[in-house]
Amino acid sequence: MAAKTKTEKKVSKIDIITYYMNHVLEHEHKPKSVYKFAKDHKFEEKDFYKYFGNFEALREEIWESFFENAHTLMSQNEEVEHYSSREKMLTFFYTFFEILTANRSYVLYVIEENEGQLNNLKQLKGLRRHIKSFAKDLIEDDNDEKNYSFLKRNERIYSEGAWIQFLFLLRFWKDDKSADFEKTDVAIEKSVNTIFDVFDNTPLEKVFDFGKFLYKETMK
Template sequence: MPAKTKTKKKLDQHKLISLYMDYVLTHEKYPKSVYKFAKDHDFEENDFYQFFGSFEALRNGIWTAFFENTTSLMHKNEEVSQYGSREKMLTFFFTFFEILSANRSYVLMALAEHEDMMKNMNQLKGLRKNIKSFAKELIEDDNDDKKFNFLKNSESVFSEGAWIQFLFLLKFWKDDTSPNFEKTDVAIEKSVNTIFDVFDNTPLEKVFDFGKFLYKEQMNR
């Protein structure tokens, strides 16, 4: 009777990401060799390179996957397409941080990989591009509805502001110990409303309210 041929696992980007994250969390360290990682998971080293050129590229891909999962969930909700830019940004951040919370153990470990924070930020390069692009589309839609050029907002300023806002929220979420990360939800709502209020030139009461919220949170830590 002929010997059975061992069936190799079918790989795709999502499968590789899942295997990598599971390895990191289970071993509490990062794999050093693609060859060893592939062998341990019963696939060929070359199969890995069909999707990612290195572990660094894979780590970038994890954050891209978080972004893509977020936008996919938003698109599945038909009501979101009817939202204004403010509501879309709120929905994006709420959804994104729900996904981060579902993967909190990995995210915290990934963001603490290096003592040099800038090295940890390298894995966010792709995410930065995606978030800025998302924000740019929102402000473009808003500007299309404004008849006069002087009423239109700067797409570059708004998109960069959205990225800085995300970094602030990421730091806040990392340090948040409230049940179900309720304080992060408050920070998201206040920060998004503040930014849109500033861009809409509405009264600055909410800016002051947001500042009081941040001061209170910092004083309680």
Template sequence: MATKKQPAEKKFSKEILIGLYMNYVLEHEHMPKSVYKFAKENKITEQQFYDYFGSFEGLRKGIWNQFYLNTMQLMHKSLEFEAFTPREKLLTFYYTFFELLTANRSYVLLTLNENPDKFKNLEQLKELRKDIRVFAKGLISEGNENKNNQILKQSETVFSEATWVQFLFILKFWVDDNSTKFESTDIVIEKSVNTVFDLFDNTPLERVIDLGKFLWKEKMN
């Protein structure tokens, strides 16, 4: 008589650990008090936790990094993505990233409003900041390759930092957005990205310098 084959046991992974942590925070509305208690409650070993993260703070940063990695994975599934312009790639990134955030909105809102000190809540975004700046540098580098005039080329450092500031602005808007299906956030994403790229694409450096000189003269008069 044939015996029924038992399903293979699912291997423990970083994604499973992240899921356990997010569920804990949502159910208890606070971070676990210790790795020992967290592991015991979730029937895992402390070693399984430390195989992936050295602390809960590291795990919290890892969750945002995972949001980024999942976003990149989803984008690159599209065969059309590589043919997109830098503007289209940044738009696609924001739309995809905030779709993932929306799917995890309860956790994100809880952790971003956990501490009265708003800047302390942003510490969990440190790794994400590195990820977004690297992504943005790649976009502006790609854009610069298509510009023959050296003076029209933009600084990768300035653009990457501007993209991070832009992301924080959109994140704050999304947190406060009460529109249906967060349609207002979609509009903000489109307008902010188009504004930045219109400036970079159509504003030669000499025009910026001329504007700066004009404003300086006006201030002095």
């Protein structure tokens, strides 16, 4: 067992996450081992394992922390509690993508490292669970207010749709070259409104409008 040196320090989960994100951006590759990673950042290897079983668990935790930060920011706004489900979903996506933008270099590194194959990316597993659960809770709240079963939305289908919607928005945001990612904001608004309109069986003008928007942006 390696002896503790004077240079070793206690670290938090956030410290380790920050060290990891900085490492991959500065070196353009993942750390070779937990031992070397801990040594380079002057903390004990055992402290890594207090929070993570391996690097894959750490990478998954990064995406989950993005969700938790967005959810916390929403919760701190007392007005959000009185929002409709549609408004809550819009607020979540706006907030979440602001957090992604603040960490854009790391997120792009992950996407490019995996050649854009986000559907099968293991490190998104925890995030997928959180987003689906968030969407499911919103629909459950709406369904509780409906008196007739035929008016209620399918929670499973909607939650899965919310995840697919997120993957689309993530790819859109990745390629967005507009100032302050304004087009991503438009895509969020149109996609969320379209999904809710479909579930509410409202006229399909917005679906058509959204389809034209996607076609226009894809063909550029």
